[in-house]
Amino acid sequence: MNAWVGVILRVDLAAKTIEREPLNMKDAHDFVGARGLATKYFCDEVDPNVEPLSPQNKLIYMTGPLTGTGAASGGRFEVVAKAPLTGTIGAANAGGYFGPELKYAGYDGIIFENASDKPVYLYINDDVVELRDAWGLWGKSVYETTDLLIAECGESFKVSCIGPTGENGCLFSGVLNDKHRAAGRGGMGAVMGSKKLKAVAVRGTGSVNVARPVEFMDALVDARQKLKEHPVGGTGLAVFGTQVLVNIINESGALPTHNWRDGGYFPEADATGGESLADNYLVKNKGCFGCSIDCARVTRVPDGPFKSEGEGPEYEAGWSYGANCGVSDLAAICKASFLCNEYGMDPITLGATIACAMELSEMGAIPESDVGFKLRFGDPHAIVNLTEMVGKNEGFGKTLALGSYRMAEMYGHPELSMSVKKQEMPAYDGRAVQGMALEYATSNRGGCHVRGYMTSPEILGVPIKVDPLVTEGKASLLKLFQDLTALIDSLGVCLFTTFGLGLPELAAQYKHAVGTDETDEEILLKGERIWNIEKHFNIAAGVEKDTLPPRLLREALPSGPAAGKVAELHAMLGEYYELRGWDADGVPTDLKNKELGLANEA
Amino acid sequence: MKLKFFATYRTIANCMEREISAPGDVWSLLQALAEEYGAQMRAKLFTPDGGDIGMDAIILVNGMNVAHLKGKSTELSEGDTVAIFPMVAGG
Ligand code: SF4
Numbered sequence: 001m002n003a004w005v006g007v008i009l010r011v012d013l014a015a016k017t018i019e020r021e022p023l024n025m026k027d028a029h030d031f032v033g034a035r036g037l038a039t040k041y042f043c044d045e046v047d048p049n050v051e052p053l054s055p056q057n058k059l060i061y062m063t064g065p066l067t068g069t070g071a072a073s074g075g076r077f078e079v080v081a082k083a084p085l086t087g088t089i090g091a092a093n094a095g096g097y098f099g100p101e102l103k104y105a106g107y108d109g110i111i112f113e114n115a116s117d118k119p120v121y122l123y124i125n126d127d128v129v130e131l132r133d134a135w136g137l138w139g140k141s142v143y144e145t146t147d148l149l150i151a152e153c154g155e156s157f158k159v160s161c162i163g164p165t166g167e168n169g170c171l172f173s174g175v176l177n178d179k180h181r182a183a184g185r186g187g188m189g190a191v192m193g194s195k196k197l198k199a200v201a202v203r204g205t206g207s208v209n210v211a212r213p214v215e216f217m218d219a220l221v222d223a224r225q226k227l228k229e230h231p232v233g234g235t236g237l238a239v240f241g242t243q244v245l246v247n248i249i250n251e252s253g254a255l256p257t258h259n260w261r262d263g264g265y266f267p268e269a270d271a272t273g274g275e276s277l278a279d280n281y282l283v284k285n286k287g288c289f290g291c292s293i294d295c296a297r298v299t300r301v302p303d304g305p306f307k308s309e310g311e312g313p314e315y316e317a318g319w320s321y322g323a324n325c326g327v328s329d330l331a332a333i334c335k336a337s338f339l340c341n342e343y344g345m346d347p348i349t350l351g352a353t354i355a356c357a358m359e360l361s362e363m364g365a366i367p368e369s370d371v372g373f374k375l376r377f378g379d380p381h382a383i384v385n386l387t388e389m390v391g392k393n394e395g396f397g398k399t400l401a402l403g404s405y406r407m408a409e410m411y412g413h414p415e416l417s418m419s420v421k422k423q424e425m426p427a428y429d430g431r432a433v434q435g436m437a438l439e440y441a442t443s444n445r446g447g448c449h450v451r452g453y454m455t456s457p458e459i460l461g462v463p464i465k466v467d468p469l470v471t472e473g474k475a476s477l478l479k480l481f482q483d484l485t486a487l488i489d490s491l492g493v494c495l496f497t498t499f500g501l502g503l504p505e506l507a508a509q510y511k512h513a514v515g516t517d518e519t520d521e522e523i524l525l526k527g528e529r530i531w532n533i534e535k536h537f538n539i540a541a542g543v544e545k546d547t548l549p550p551r552l553l554r555e556a557l558p559s560g561p562a563a564g565k566v567a568e569l570h571a572m573l574g575e576y577y578e579l580r581g582w583d584a585d586g587v588p589t590d591l592k593n594k595e596l597g598l599a600n601e602a
Numbered sequence: 603m604k605l606k607f608f609a610t611y612r613t614i615a616n617c618m619e620r621e622i623s624a625p626g627d628v629w630s631l632l633q634a635l636a637e638e639y640g641a642q643m644r645a646k647l648f649t650p651d652g653g654d655i656g657m658d659a660i661i662l663v664n665g666m667n668v669a670h671l672k673g674k675s676t677e678l679s680e681g682d683t684v685a686i687f688p689m690v691a692g693g
Contacts, residue, residue: 231658232691240609242692247608251685253665274692275612295692315692459667460691461660467670499691561665 002211003065003513004028009107009129011122013195014055014114018129023108030597032490032510033064033108035091036530038080041111042089043533043601048540052084052187053169053194055115061102061160061200062109064492068100068208068289069216071509072223072501073494075100075289082541083186085171085349085403086421086446089537090186093450093489094160095288096178098202101158105204112195121161121199123153126206134198139164141342142176149201161199162189163344168393169193170401172349176341180296180311181288184346186423186445211515219508223501227292230500232462237295237496238285242315244274245427250323252459252468253560254432257323258377259355260418260551263558264429268328272318276330283309293496299334306331306384310338313347316449319427320351321383325358332380336387343391349403352424354386356404356417357396365411371396415550421446421543430548430567431557433458435466435474437567438576441546442478442586444534450495452481462499469561471568475576486534487527529596532580532588536601539587546573546586603678605631606685614642624682628661629674631684646688660687 001023010019024041031040038060050056059081066074077099083090102110105124119134137145142163149159160177166189173189174182192198210216227233236244249255250269257266270276281301287294300309306329313321317337321327340347360366361375368374372395375382389397399407404417404424418425423446430437435454443451457477458468466473484503488495491510507520547553552567577584581592593602606619615635625631632655636644648656654674655661661668662685668676678684 231689236609236688236690237692240690244609244690245692247685248660248662248687248690251606251608251662251665251687252667270618273608274690275609456691460689461667461669462689462691465667465669467667469666469670496691 002209002515003069005103005106005108005206005208007107009110010113011110011131012113013116013120013131013197016116016131018131028065030526031530031533032487032526034062034067034076034078034490034492035080035093036486036490036526038062038078038109039089039091039530039533039537042080043537046082048082048537049542050082052082052087052191055195057082057191057194059112059188059191059195059197060109063099063103064490065514066509067492068103069210069513070220070290071493071513072220072227073288073291073293073497074492075291076489076492076494077102078489079175079183079188081188081191083188083445084190085187086423086543087541088186088421088445088543089534090188090191090445091489091534092174092183092185092188094175094177094181094183095291095494096158096181097289098158098160098177099492100289101202101204103204103208104206105202106206110200112197115194116196119196119198121149121197121201124200124202125153126204137198138167142344143179143342145199146179149199153201154203157201157203159199159201162192163342163391164393165343165345165391165401166190166193168401170345170390171403171406172346173344174346176344180341182341182346185348185448189344210513212512216509216512219505219512223497223505223509224292226505227497227500233293233496233500237293237499240274240278241285241295241297242274243277243313243318245315246273246318246322247275248459249428252432253557253562254429254459254468255319255323255427256418256429258326259324259359259416260429261359263560264432264562265560266323269323271328272322272330272333280330281334288494291494293494295496301331301334304331306335306380308335308338310334310341312341313337316426317347317351320348320355324351324355324427325383326377327380327383329380332384336383339384339387339391345390348426349424350387350390350400351383352418353400353404353407354383356408357400358382359416360408360411360413365413370399418549418551419447420548423447428455429557430552431565432560432562433468434471434568434572435468435478437548437552437569438474438478438572441548441569441573442576444531444538450485452478452485453495454478454481456498463502469565471571475572475579478576479579482531483524483527486530487524490527490530525596529598532592532596532598533601535588536598603680604683606683608685608687609690610646610688611686614646615639624678624680627674627678628663628668628676628684631678632674658688660689662687
């Protein structure tokens with residue numbers, strides 16, 4: 001079987017049965033793999049109105065056709081379930097080494113059904129697959145769980161697991177593998193915890209074949225060379241990591257500060273940027289399976305009140321705890337972000353939820369007695385202490401664990417949650433980067449930057465330079481980027497390859513791996529099909545319409561290049577729906593469904 | 603006017619920011635910087651033929667990319683802030 005192993009594991013956690021079934025090759029062809037394929041399985045098997053934390057929700061791990069093949073940055077996999085934070089389809093992507101190992105063990109994916117009555121983990125050692133008792137792991141952090149499982153199973157095992165926050169139902173808990181790589185957003189960890197599934201430990205000694213080895217190797221060499229030659233993929237990310245974005249976004253007036261209240265410029269941003277991280281705390285950079293970009297940071301705060309070590313922070317986490325909370329102490333930001341990995345939760349949502357709580361506290365909407373101390377913007381101790389409280393499910397941490405929307409609603413101000421479909425928007429102000437505004441509003445998993453990444457053309461000028469302040473042309477570019485990122489996630493390669501590779505290079509690796517002669521356009525159409533099936537699920541699940549928090553639509557930025565601007569969503573949304581072949585309410589038309597072969601999904 | 607260097611430009615110039623008197627336009631500023639900091643700066647700022655702003659240089663004037671202003675002919679005056687970045691990415 002080319003690029004695939006051809007086997008899916010189906011694990012019923014209630015009945016404690018494990019079955020092997022053949023991979024649905026038609027769906028693998030039409031929905032590529034990973035994100036797309038898992039979503040197709042999910043939509044076929046699960047009622048869109050399922051309660052996300054009920055046993056009837058399913059949790060799917062899925063690799064892509066390029067995962068583990070040696071394709072450039074091809075070590076990724078997807079975790080899919082209905083997301084408890086948003087109620088949308090939840091799809092979270094992770095790198096590291098776990099995905100390829102699963103394939104080498106002989107499985108393209110795992111479908112978890114129902115819920116166990118006691119904590120278990122799934123042990124996979126090639127063809128030995130067992131559900132094992134996990135009482136000894138319950139309550140343990142991601143790091144402890146990983147170490148304990150490696151000690152129990154063996155050095156060569158790769159571990160994907162949840163931390164205590166997943167067990168406690170924190171709505172933005174993630175599933176982490178190789179300790180530091182996260183399928184982070186939307187609460188996949190809470191779904192796993194609700195099933196009493198603590199971890200998957202896998203070891204595989206097999207390999208993956210490709211259809212045309214010689215041509216595949218040529219495509220791979222070409223892709224790697226192009227990545228190496230590109231200023232970003234070659235050395236840029238390796239030297240400064242993703243946190244290097246802080247300064248350019250800040251200088252562009254697009255770094256949201258103080259829960260998006262005070263404009264897009266944070267005067268102390270430089271102290272929190274990638275340059276400062278490299279100067280003060282960077283130990284070394286490292287990478288995921290098959291990756292030459294090596295963007296990950298191993299970092300250590302050697303002393304002081306925030307003494308800690310770990311990996312990261314990535315730009316989004318650095319912003320959510322930094323400028324968004326008005327905090328300029330990089331050591332505190334590092335520690336808070338390390339704690340998120342340790343307890344297994346999404347730092348973007350948590351940092352943004354703390355920022356929202358800071359604003360509500362300053363307004364007097366959250367009483368000091370609820371938090372336990374006087375909560376104000378700019379307090380580095382607050383971000384660390386509150387993160388610890390969510391991790392331990394203590395005090396005000398229990399409220400923060402609901403995410404900003406539910407928390408702000410409890411205190412009478414849902415409009416101050418800077419979220420879309422209840423998921424917090426990340427680190428680019430849509431008033432200063434108009435395409436990002438459209439991207440947030442239309443993202444199929446709520447506020448998110450990796451469902452398109454319009455910042456790339458609008459701020460970084462890759463692959464073309466477009467003016468961030470205008471709305472013209474954004475709808476068509478975003479549609480292309482959304483379809484392309486859906487395709488890339490589904491292939492099993494890292495989105496960062498787009499800093500160096502385009503559709504032709506990605507499609508070439510895919511074609512020679514699976515053995516297809518489809519055109520690049522036909523392959524990109526699969527990305528569009530994936531985008532549309534996600535949309536169908538969300539419509540059937542009754543997810544709210546595409547819009548933005550009122551602050552972005554009504555409160556103009558006070559200064560900087562975008563002074564006086566709001567997010568001009570109305571100027572882009574209609575055109576976007578039209579280009580997508582959807583009606584004025586954002587529902588795919590029969591014609592579009594037919595074109596994409598999704599008539600049954602509608 | 604204020605001149606700010608970031609990422610690799612900061613390393614090459616060994617400077618975070620400084621005040622300078624405004625040259626006529628962006629092109630004159632970049633020429634002066636290449637003159638002052640030498641070959642490494644020149645290689646990053648310009649296209650290989652030396653005729654335009656290079657791929658690895660993002661020049662912001664008051665937060666706006668010169669690509670969306672008047673490119674290398676964007677005028678500079680006292681009170682402006684110029685920020686120079688290599689091509690960076692993240693997310
Ligand atoms: S670019 Fe970074 S996140 Fe992507 S595969 Fe490489 S190391 Fe992992």
